[in-house]
Amino acid sequence: MNAIRLRGVSIALACRTFQISESCYRYERKLGDENAEIADWLVRLTTTHRTWGFGLCFLYLRNVKGFAWNHKRVRRINRALELNLHIKPKKRLVREKPEPLAVPDGPNMTWSMDFMSDQLADGRSFRTLNVLDDFNP
Secondary structure (H helix, E strand, O other): HHHHHOOOOOOOHHHHHHOOOOHHOOOOOOOOHHHHHHHHHHHHHHHOOOOOHHHHHHHHHHOOOOOOHHHHHHHHHHHHHHOOOOOOOOOOOOOOOOOOOOOOOOOOOOOOEEEEEOOOOOOOOOOOOOEEOOOOO
């Protein structure tokens, strides 16, 4: 473009010199506004539905809203906005205060059960049920 403006050569000569096609020189993007609309929809959907990934957002836009956008294009915009990096925090059990363990006052008040398994030297395995009295004098 600078060569055409500064030197005054024709477009055909400049394209042959730089080895590009004339259609590539004349190409203008048509979908910039539509890409902004896709980005706006994706940001809105991911803020309102925090657990939705790309698949649910795309299906919502395609099936519910009726947009005929290509999934590859929507995924490219989704990655450019870095909306695909949703990291879920670990779910932890919230306990106010753990209940204290029961301390028996005498024998035969509380019992504990446990299954154990082991393997013999010849390869056979066996399981046992251990039942213990929790009283400790």
